[in-house]
Amino acid sequence: MTGTSLPTTDELRERALAALSRVGVTPEDGSDFHARTPITGEDLFGLAAAGEADAEEAVAAAHEAFLTWRTTPAPRRGELVRRLGELLREHKSDLADLITIEAGKIRSEALGEVQEMIDICDFALGLSRQLYGRTIASERPGHRLAETWHPLGVVGVISAFNFPAAVWSWNTAVALACGDTVVWKPSELTPLISLACDRLVARAAGDVGAPRDVHRLLLGDRAVGERLVDDPRVALVSATGSTRMGREVGPRVAARFGRSLLELGGNNAAVVTPSADLDLTVQGVVFAAAGTAGQRCTTLRRLIVHRDIADTLVERLTAAYRKLPIGNPFDETTLVGPLISPKALDGMQGALDRVQAQGGKVLVGGNRRLAGQAPEAAYAEPVIIRVGEQNDVVREETFAPILYVMTYDTLDEAIALHNDVPQGLSSSIFTRDQQEAELFLSSAGSDCGIANVNIGTSGAEIGGAFGGEKETGGGRESGSDSWKAYMRSATNTINYSSELALAQNVSFL
Ligand code: NAD
Numbered sequence: 387m388t389g390t391s392l393p394t395t396d397e398l399r400e401r402a403l404a405a406l407s408r409v410g411v412t413p414e415d416g417s418d419f420h421a422r423t424p425i426t427g428e429d430l431f432g433l434a435a436a437g438e439a440d441a442e443e444a445v446a447a448a449h450e451a452f453l454t455w456r457t458t459p460a461p462r463r464g465e466l467v468r469r470l471g472e473l474l475r476e477h478k479s480d481l482a483d484l485i486t487i488e489a490g491k492i493r494s495e496a497l498g499e500v501q502e503m504i505d506i507c508d509f510a511l512g513l514s515r516q517l518y519g520r521t522i523a524s525e526r527p528g529h530r531l532a533e534t535w536h537p538l539g540v541v542g543v544i545s546a547f548n549f550p551a552a553v554w555s556w557n558t559a560v561a562l563a564c565g566d567t568v569v570w571k572p573s574e575l576t577p578l579i580s581l582a583c584d585r586l587v588a589r590a591a592g593d594v595g596a597p598r599d600v601h602r603l604l605l606g607d608r609a610v611g612e613r614l615v616d617d618p619r620v621a622l623v624s625a626t627g628s629t630r631m632g633r634e635v636g637p638r639v640a641a642r643f644g645r646s647l648l649e650l651g652g653n654n655a656a657v658v659t660p661s662a663d664l665d666l667t668v669q670g671v672v673f674a675a676a677g678t679a680g681q682r683c684t685t686l687r688r689l690i691v692h693r694d695i696a697d698t699l700v701e702r703l704t705a706a707y708r709k710l711p712i713g714n715p716f717d718e719t720t721l722v723g724p725l726i727s728p729k730a731l732d733g734m735q736g737a738l739d740r741v742q743a744q745g746g747k748v749l750v751g752g753n754r755r756l757a758g759q760a761p762e763a764a765y766a767e768p769v770i771i772r773v774g775e776q777n778d779v780v781r782e783e784t785f786a787p788i789l790y791v792m793t794y795d796t797l798d799e800a801i802a803l804h805n806d807v808p809q810g811l812s813s814s815i816f817t818r819d820q821q822e823a824e825l826f827l828s829s830a831g832s833d834c835g836i837a838n839v840n841i842g843t844s845g846a847e848i849g850g851a852f853g854g855e856k857e858t859g860g861g862r863e864s865g866s867d868s869w870k871a872y873m874r875s876a877t878n879t880i881n882y883s884s885e886l887a888l889a890q891n892v893s894f895l
Contacts, residue, residue: 392714392760395428402430402487402578405480409582410589419607421578424490424724425715427762433577435606441613444602448540448567449619451599456537456565458596464514466600467559469590471507474500474555477586481551484579489550490723492715495678503555505848506864510559513869517564528883535873537565538645539621542614544635546627547726548681548785550576551583553626553649556848556864557872558587558601561622564872567600569620571611573627575726580605611635618642622872625649626683629783629809629857636859647871648859649852651783652811654834654843655688657800657826660695662816666840668702670816671789674842676710676768679722680787681730683858684812684836684844688780690800693793700791703770704750712755712765724765725786731764734786737779738769741790746773749791781807797822805833811854812846814838835862 393401402421406413413421416434423430436444455463474481481503482496491499519533541561545553550573558568572580584603591598604610608631614620615638624647625635632650639646656674658667674686691699715723725731731754738752751767768787773780780790794800804813813832816839817823823839825831835854836846846852851866853859862868881887888894 392425392756392763393716395423395426395430398423398425398487399430401483405483406578406582408480409477409585411581411585413578413581419574419577421488422575423487424726424763425487426760427724427728427764430487430578433605436604436610438613441604441610444569444604445540445614445617445619447599448569448602451597452537452539452567454597455567455600458565460514460517460563460565463563463565463596464511465594466590466596467507467510467514467563469593470559470587471504471511473586473590474504474507477582478504481579481582484582485550486715486723488576488578489547490715490726491678492720492723493718496715499549499552502552502848506555506559509848509865510563513560514563517869517873519875524879525889526881526887528881528885529887530880530882532878532880534876534878535870536876538872538874539566540619541566541568541872542617542620542623543568543570544611544614544623544625544627545570545572547573547575548678548683549626550579553863554580554583556852557624560864560869561872562600564869566622566872569602569604569614571604571606571614574605574607577605615639616642618644621645622647624861624863629859632859645871647861647863649683649861649863650857650859651809652683652685652854652858653687653781653783653807653809654684654812655690655804655807656686656814656816656843657794657797657804658689658691658695658699659797659815659817659819659822660692661818661822662695663818663840664695664699664702667699667816668706670814670840670842671703672706672710674844675789676707676722676787677844679725679766680768681726681785682844684846685787686843687783687788687790688804688807689789689791690803691791691793692800693795696791696793700749700770700772707750707768707770710768712767722768722787724763726764728762728764730786731766733784734766734788737782737784737786737788738771741771741773741777741779744773744777744779746771746777746790751787783809797825801826801831808857809854810834810856811858812836812838812843814841814843816840
């Protein structure tokens with residue numbers, strides 16, 4: 387599997403089966419849908435989807451498991467995520483294989499995704515001893531006021547194809563440490579990696595004596611996800627995917643007074659100021675815009691460059707883009723793998739046509755690649771396109787490697803342009819001027835959930851909270867105090883005096 391030549395579907399099928407078998411999974415034959423690889427664009431094998439009865443059984447079992455799991459001391463719950471982390475380390479290469487085969491990620495990014503899963507298990511293990519509540523000064527003598535945190539219930543995790551395992555692990559490792567149980571509906575485009583992850587949790591649970599049903603998997607399309615969305619036993623629906631999906635899921639969960647945590651589309655931008663270190667900027671921009679073939683929620687989609695340096699920067703970026711190796715994601719030299727599907731390629735072409743019709747000018751890229759070798763696959767050259775300020779397409783998320791370049795004269799103008807999109811996930815500024823950096827990070831600067839300086843928009847670490855504002859959905863996952871979304875708090879007032887004192891000096895009786 388080297389060079390520009392692609393592996394065959396048979397080779398990929400064998401590689402997937404070998405990885406699954408090492409993890410302990412034998413996929414059951416089914417005909418409801420197919421596991422597929424974007425590397426050749428062909429089907430790997432048929433699988434069965436979960437029906438209504440399967441969903442009912444899985445949620446009931448996860449709910450039953452919750453009733454014991456919630457009373458298991460949190461540090462003991464941490465032992466489950468520690469064991470899961472060990473198994474992830476052991477099977478890092480197998481899991482990365484499955485991610486590459488199903489999502490098309492290049493090898494180093496697939497390994498990086500598994501590393502992120504290991505990291506969040508470490509984080510959740512520590513968290514299991516740090517689910518702190520506050521003690522609050524009471525206004526009444528002989529009283530103590532405290533905040534305690536309790537497990538929430540069953541967490542329904544609905545995930546997207548592009549981070550087919552890491553996003554699940556952010557939710558699952560933290561939810562399990564918090565005392566919740568999980569029912570997972572992964573993307574229908576990435577069933578194999580989810581079978582592997584589910585198996586590893588089951589193995590970890592068996593090893594530490596936790597109930598098997600702390601984690602259940604439901605394969606299938608959005609209809610399966612909708613069952614989780616509507617089930618009142620699912621206390622929290624954590625849904626990652628397009629804004630379209632979130633627009634449907636959010637109100638449905640709210641209608642039954644459930645909780646939702648939405649991680650939706652981004653339309654991320656970087657501002658490049660005249661003082662920026664251009665070597666660093668070029669590296670940061672190319673990885674953020676072309677990495678993962680433009681299929682990260684945090685992919686850099688808009689570059690807002692000061693007019694004085696625009697030509698120089700664009701020249702350097704286009705030169706770097708011309709050298710990007712595109713092709714077999716298993717080849718160590720490849721930097722850009724396939725798009726997930728021909729439909730994604732159509733979406734990319736459609737966006738390019740519309741931007742050009744509105745005066746945009748393609749500077750580099752945009753051609754389809756490897757169509758002769760793999761007619762069902764979708765390989766595309768990442769594109770840089772120069773646009774004017776007024777361009778509707780720029781305000782949409784197109785899940786493909788398109789970088790729109792626009793220019794600005796004042797930083798206020800750049801920040802206004804930056805924030806003038808419906809999404810609010812990730813952002814960055816490249817500058818060596820501290821005032822500019824601080825302004826960008828201030829309340830008058832970027833309106834995103836992630837704001838960086840001298841680093842691209844993608845590639846967050848698990849220790850911080852991850853998520854975005856506006857149409858990105860407002861959810862926060864992973865590190866910092868995101869765990870609070872997976873628990874419920876109770877305020878306790880304890881009277882240890884022998885007087886009944888009412889708050890606010892109210893007298894009664
Ligand atoms: P998608 O919205 O098509 O699907 C995501 C998941 O939602 C899938 O499992 C799908 O089956 C399910 N789903 C879709 N409609 C549903 C409904 N009505 N009810 C219940 N479930 C439903 O997204 P995708 O194409 O797999 O992923 C790409 C999108 O995800 C991009 O917009 C990207 O920005 C976003 N994303 C966001 C984050 C984040 O953290 N903000 C992370 C990864 C991906």
